[in-house]
Amino acid sequence: MPHPLPAILAHLDENAAAAEARLIDWLRIPSISAQPAHAGDCLRAAGWVRDELQGMGFAAEVRPTAGHPVVVGHHPGPGRPGGKASPHLLFYGHYDVQPADPLALWTSPPFDPVVVEGPHGPRVVARGAVDDKGQCAMWLEALRAWHLVAGGPPCAITVLIEGEEEVGSPSLDPFLTANREELKADVAVISDTGMWDIDTPAITTSLRGMVYAQVDLKAASRDLHSGIYGGAARNPINLLSQIMGGLHDADGRVQLPGFYDGVRELTNAQRVEWDALRFDEAEFLGEVGLSVPAGERGRGALERMWARPTADLNGIWGGYTGDGSKTVIASEAHAKLSCRLVPGQDPQKVAESIRRFVAERLPADCTAEVQVFSTTPGIEVAADSPWVRAARTALTEEYGKPAVLMGCGGSIPVVESMQRLLGLDSLLVGFGLTDDQVHSPNEKFEFRCLHKGARSHARLLAEIAGRTA
């Protein structure tokens, strides 16, 4: 019997249009986890993928949590009586998406996907196009092709698709803990990261963590007239600006107490590897209309984005924000602040230092509530595992050039949860591009990435099953 891979790849090529249509169908569901009004849509998005899994031979269910549900699917693989146990992969993804605002900046409605022609061929524009429905679609299509061509995947597969990734996955850890036995596997495979560029596949071996907090300052018991009270009453917006304006020094170093405790300098090997990527920061910034690198002075661009922690205000609001003028001293001011963390930093200590930083700068008659929405550490993945080696082979074969090992400035908290709660390493193979407008208006996904990503995942399954058979 010939190896089924060539036929599987051919099947993916021949059925590309159907795969695109399926993704578009899923993208129509506005599964915004942050907004309670969309809870029903989250449930629909979960049901959609459960049905897909059932259609490709999985035992799949939508499982409740305290928040949005989790989709779990199992496939036993081929079974090899008397042989070595087939490896067991756990594919993770998320069906929830970011809020779509600001709506006015979308060129088409965020949940009415459109296919437009770009420099790399057709692409789909919609919220969630790449993050993470498009990335899930690739391994779903690979599993479907294995099912249709070879009767099922070449190894045991568990699928776990959550619906709260964009709000910090509050229900995931309890779910993993409660279902630890059921979710046993050998490695987690996650597609939520990027390629180096559209021609260069990549495996991500380090991720930044995150602490996300909201600071709510309160001063007077009501809004005040700035003519009457100006010069006497504390202005919480001025105060918030002073506090947040002090987050960085003139060199861009974060001033939260103890913020850099445990942060490690790059190893020589990392520095050499990343230098070899010849990252063009001017071009990277130029694509979004910027030219002056931000962040810590004296650090390289990839180092700042992959290996240094940050403190960014993600939102700020208070007082009068309508047309024209209103001479008010507001009673409240608010900010959302997130710190990207690197391996070695303790997220709980960073959260505590945000609280202290704010508290130490408060006058006695003001109050500050600091709500911490999420705390995840930065993590590193071993680069020399059999899983990474299998992925390098599969990607290199698909793309005809070596896959690179890179860092990622973003956070995929589930990687840490998989390790801590299930004892699983993660293999991070993603197909996003830097211009995909993730979390922004006009998020898109290249169909070229969808197809070559599905082919790569089909190859990866063959490679892993073959290596460990």
Place this chain on the structure above:
Amino acid sequence: MPHPLPAILAHLDENAAAAEARLIDWLRIPSISAQPAHAGDCLRAAGWVRDELQGMGFAAEVRPTAGHPVVVGHHPGPGRPGGKASPHLLFYGHYDVQPADPLALWTSPPFDPVVVEGPHGPRVVARGAVDDKGQCAMWLEALRAWHLVAGGPPCAITVLIEGEEEVGSPSLDPFLTANREELKADVAVISDTGMWDIDTPAITTSLRGMVYAQVDLKAASRDLHSGIYGGAARNPINLLSQIMGGLHDADGRVQLPGFYDGVRELTNAQRVEWDALRFDEAEFLGEVGLSVPAGERGRGALERMWARPTADLNGIWGGYTGDGSKTVIASEAHAKLSCRLVPGQDPQKVAESIRRFVAERLPADCTAEVQVFSTTPGIEVAADSPWVRAARTALTEEYGKPAVLMGCGGSIPVVESMQRLLGLDSLLVGFGLTDDQVHSPNEKFEFRCLHKGARSHARLLAEIAGRTA
């Protein structure tokens, strides 16, 4: 023939309920000048007061401007053939009101006035209750009583009621300039200031001016993912916080370049007079839930509020402000900033220094637009004019205790316009209280102030006509 004043005062007492009802009628019209959607309501509020004036013997009209219209009314007074020309008063007020937001903090709808019992008796709660419809209502009722009891006011009267005071009166100067001859008078009478307390009448002899600006910062050409771009891309909210957080030094001194140029220290006489008022700042701040004086260190409370300039952020916004978390680096951030000015400061120079302050702190790839909505200087009114002496007498008779001369931390730009364009001094006799919640939710006006204010204005007319007869 007996002097008509006793009968006029008795008439005001007997018809108090009707006066209250008329004010409530006017308050129902949501004449918010800042919001284009309320342009029709501004026109209705203007028509309402024109009709009132016509009903008390005035030739009154709603006159168009480039913005909201102005109401002008004329009454020739008694006419004294062969006698000395009767003095001619110009009453100024404004029918427009501040926006009502935040709506959630109102205990009753802002444009559905309710009368509630307070420690000083009944009060009306509505946007505009005191600022400035309630304050206009007092002199309108005084004029009505003179009309009904004595056939008309005892001197020539011009009434000018504009509809753009809350947005910096952009059309007023052109209107005064274009109608300079028609608006000739001997003095302007303005009720838009406060009493010292509910038992102590006051005449205001200094006012702060204002520069109101909006700062719009732009960085990247689109919103960015903080995981991908954090550490590389400029965050305009961080930048805005840094810029605005630097507006004051640790002693509360404003850091705009040249900000204090021309600011005068208090005279000894002022210091003695204001010290004698024994202002209780702890109580003043305590009423609004505060206890730590803000503003410049080492300055007295009344000095900080009446004779020192300020810089207050009136609004700030940018990025994600909804529920939960969104890991975005926004492309824009915005703030509204107003500076209260004192006599001696040049508003144009202050506006220019705001522009410079922002521009000097911008990275090369960010832009800042600074829109200046209004520029009015601080002003002082001569305390020893015949008008001030007449007002002191009238107020002292009504209240049974001496009227005090005070400063006002707010801005009444028209006072400067009257002086510059019509050559008119202003007599500032107001009946607001510090707890009237001006510009805040649940703005209110005490009916006791409405009635005693109307009686005071009736006395003032008699006093001015008598003195100068």
